[in-house]
Amino acid sequence: MAGTPPPRTRVAPERRTRLDLAVTAAIVVLVVVAGVLLWWTAPARSTELTTADEEPSAPLPTESLPTELHELWRAPSPATAVPAVARATVLTGHEGTMTGRDPQTGQPLWRYTRTAPLCALAAAWPGGENDALGVYRNRRGCSEVTALNAGTGARKGNRTSDADSRIALSYDRSYALAAGDTRLETWGTNLVRGIEYGRIEAPVNPETAPDRHDCTLHSAISGADRVAVVERCSGDTGYRLTVLSSTMTSEEKIRQWGSELITExxxxxxxxxxxxTDTTVTVYDGGGDPGSGHPGPTVRMFGHDALQRAARSVSGEVTPPPGSRPLTASGxxxxxxxxxxxxxxxxxGQARVRIEDTIGPGEVATALMIPVxxxxxxxxxxxxxxxxKLPVDRGDYRGxxxxxxxxxxxxxxxxxxxxxxxxxx
Incomplete structure (x- = not known):
């Protein structure tokens, strides 16, 4: 019929083979599986958080010396090496749970629980940020860091990186330090990393760190925007003291202030x-190295160049107690x-006094309180x-x-x- 347009011819898709359909289906399945795995492994999925209704008030300091002390409460806390004391709460860490407790009753004010093991817990910057820092273990070691408000338990941040299977967690006035046997890293109050040192998988820039290899880190403490490490590296005949900056230089390199062998x-x-400190790195040396020139336990003071400036004999064990950590408070x-x-x-960093026949470190509250x-x-x-002297019944505990x-x-x-x-x- 005149004026009737010719019938349209259907154009077949250019690609519609069985192989195309199979590939498309496979991609869809992979996307779904990846999404499920991401959801399944996400920390939020395996996390329970109960926060406090309000910020607790800090207890007022005592103005007089106590005349007696009584046990008020106790709780398991293998994740803390020293008491984790925040501005108004006492923190405990057990299995996968961080808990902020009322100091008088021990009742939980907030609780954060994950299915992952809790490696370490610290109450950081109680005079400032007032954080509860918890480090959890995953397949990359003790590498997942969670920061909570230590008063309420409210979330503040997370970070993750490579780490050893065991770490020591500590902090100074500006940085937190997580140190393991083969690597360490620092991060600030915002959880942004300062440095990573030691074993680094596939480094982007191999010239970032000092040229030492196969190092075992035995002890590390941060302070005054620096980190001091006692380590033993490949080719070393003795133990080495290394002093680093807590942050990278403007050229994105680790600044090394000094590194010297301190035992033969x-x-x-x-x-x-x-x-x-700003001027001194203080080290406890048991004096067991026959060629060290220190025949017995000694406190040794070094500059940031890792060169010794002074030494003082003390009483102590040849092997530093493995669980002993320094405590810093009130100057x-x-x-x-x-x-x-x-x-x-x-x-x-200078030694003031030495108190004999003790069982641990202590703190000042009106007077210096030392456990004996x-x-x-x-x-x-x-x-x-x-x-x-205030009597304390510790039962059969002798450690x-x-x-x-x-x-x-x-x-x-x-x-x-x-x-x-x-x-x-």
Missing amino acids: STAAAPPAVISV LTTYWTGRSTLVLDANS PGAISLRDPVSGEELR LVSLSVLGPYVIEQRGDQIVVLGPRG
Whole structure:
């Protein structure tokens, strides 16, 4: 019929073979599987968080020396090496759970739980950010960091990176430090990484770090925007002290202030870093190296160039106690040598006094409080003179005790337990 357009011819798709359909289906399946795996492995899926209704008030400091102390509560906390004391809460870490507790009753104010194991927990920057830092283990080691508000449990941030299967977690006034056997890293209050040092998988720039290989890190402490490490690297005849900046240079490299061998051999246990200040790195050396020139336990002071400036003999064990960590608060750093407690000026790193026959480090609250067998010794923080001794029943526990203070409460880390002491009523 005139004016009738010719019928349209259907054009077959250019690609519609069985292979095309199979490939399309496979892609869809892979996308779905990837999405499911991402959801399945996401931390949020396996996380439970109960926050506090409001920020708790910090306990008022005591104005007089206590006359007696009683056990108020206790809780398991193998994730803490020393008491994790925040601005108004005591933190405990057990299995996959971080808990912020009322210091008087021990009742949970908030709780954060994951199915992953909790490697370490610390209460960081209580005078500022007031964070609870928890490090969880995954297939890359103790590598997943969660920051919560230590008062309420509210989420503040997360970070993840490569890590060793065990780490020591600590902090100074500006940076947190996670140190394992083969690598360490620092990050600031915003969880942005400062440096990573040691074993680094597939480094983007191999010239970023100092040229040392196959290093074992034995001890590391941060302070004054620096990190001091006692390590033993391939080719070294003894243990090495290395001092690094906590952040990268403008050229994205690690700044090394100094690195020197500080023992002639590795015949004895490695020394332990106990303090890093603006001018001094303080190290405890058990003196077991026959060629070191230090025939017994010694506190050795180094500059940031890793060169020794002074040394002082002390009483202690040849092998530094493996669980002993320095405690810094109220201008003092205390460290337990296995026989005595060293009291250092936290600003200079210089040793002030040595208190004999102790069982751990302590803290100042009106007086310097140091744990001793069956009691807490109250001392003058300048002279070390004993002012009073408060009996404490620790039952059959005979190990290291690390002591911190929050207001009128005394918090002791006894092995894998936190025990809080205070006045009755």
